[in-house]
Amino acid sequence: MYVKEAEPSPAGLGITSAHYALPMGGMADVDLVLVDLDGTLYVGTRPVPGAVGAVARLRDRGVTVRFVTNTDSIAPQTLLGRLAGMGIQAPADEVLTPVVLAERLLDGLASPRLVAVASPGIRELLGRFLAARGEPASHVLICDPSYGAAYDDLDAAFHAVRAGAELIATQVARIARRDDGEHLDTGGFVRLLEYATGARARVLGKPSPDFFRLALDTAGTMPERAIMVGDDLAADVAGAQAVGMRGVLVRTGKGSERHPDNGTTQPDAIIDSLAVLPDLLLL
Numbered sequence: 001m002y003v004k005e006a007e008p009s010p011a012g013l014g015i016t017s018a019h020y021a022l023p024m025g026g027m028a029d030v031d032l033v034l035v036d037l038d039g040t041l042y043v044g045t046r047p048v049p050g051a052v053g054a055v056a057r058l059r060d061r062g063v064t065v066r067f068v069t070n071t072d073s074i075a076p077q078t079l080l081g082r083l084a085g086m087g088i089q090a091p092a093d094e095v096l097t098p099v100v101l102a103e104r105l106l107d108g109l110a111s112p113r114l115v116a117v118a119s120p121g122i123r124e125l126l127g128r129f130l131a132a133r134g135e136p137a138s139h140v141l142i143c144d145p146s147y148g149a150a151y152d153d154l155d156a157a158f159h160a161v162r163a164g165a166e167l168i169a170t171q172v173a174r175i176a177r178r179d180d181g182e183h184l185d186t187g188g189f190v191r192l193l194e195y196a197t198g199a200r201a202r203v204l205g206k207p208s209p210d211f212f213r214l215a216l217d218t219a220g221t222m223p224e225r226a227i228m229v230g231d232d233l234a235a236d237v238a239g240a241q242a243v244g245m246r247g248v249l250v251r252t253g254k255g256s257e258r259h260p261d262n263g264t265t266q267p268d269a270i271i272d273s274l275a276v277l278p279d280l281l282l283l
Ligand SMILES: [Mg+2]
Pocket: 036, 037, 038, 039, 040, 230, 231, 232, 253
């Protein structure tokens, strides 16, 4: 690895320094960029300065972009609306969330009956799979509990898993970052149910290899021609590297923090923000 001084940041982007480290040879051979959302394209409700423009520049150069996020608090359609409200245009078929994966998974089964610990919007999306009260469940899905998940929701999930339903988690992050700081994320609730039931959850979102492979499949790209850009060393960088992609860490979001999710993973490159990625790919 060596450190290169980048072009001075365009005025007004708010990037404090433009240093980045990258492997010898650069990244000129990339056809597909998987972009994380929260912490990378935006932080909380604020777009990262220059990030939206960077996506446009990548597309202008013929690079395929997919948005891959572990967002599991809202349904994908609601997420698209939220993105549009921030000035980020993302077509539905270019956005992948673990809720999308859950719907695909259940659609592929003969007669799944689901207990879902999930927000009303996600429950509505998955409504056709929901088990009626007293009906045996085949699957339990744990999503972001911040809608107000209560004891009774978790107890129903506990009972279903104890009765034989498969435990599925959208993601297992410990900490969610919002505008007002750190909050309890889905992972703690998943681990709670694992502890209580003795079951081990199947994780749908990043860093699951299936999540990255689906993103590659939708773009028809080989892993060695793709990179993942995100602010989470474990979910984004390590997850991508495990399927043969390169993983780029941004210093926005939680990428610059000491964070319990960030282990000993070595990113293929570290950049100040998504805004400088197009320059990195040109080298
Ligand atoms: Mg992120």
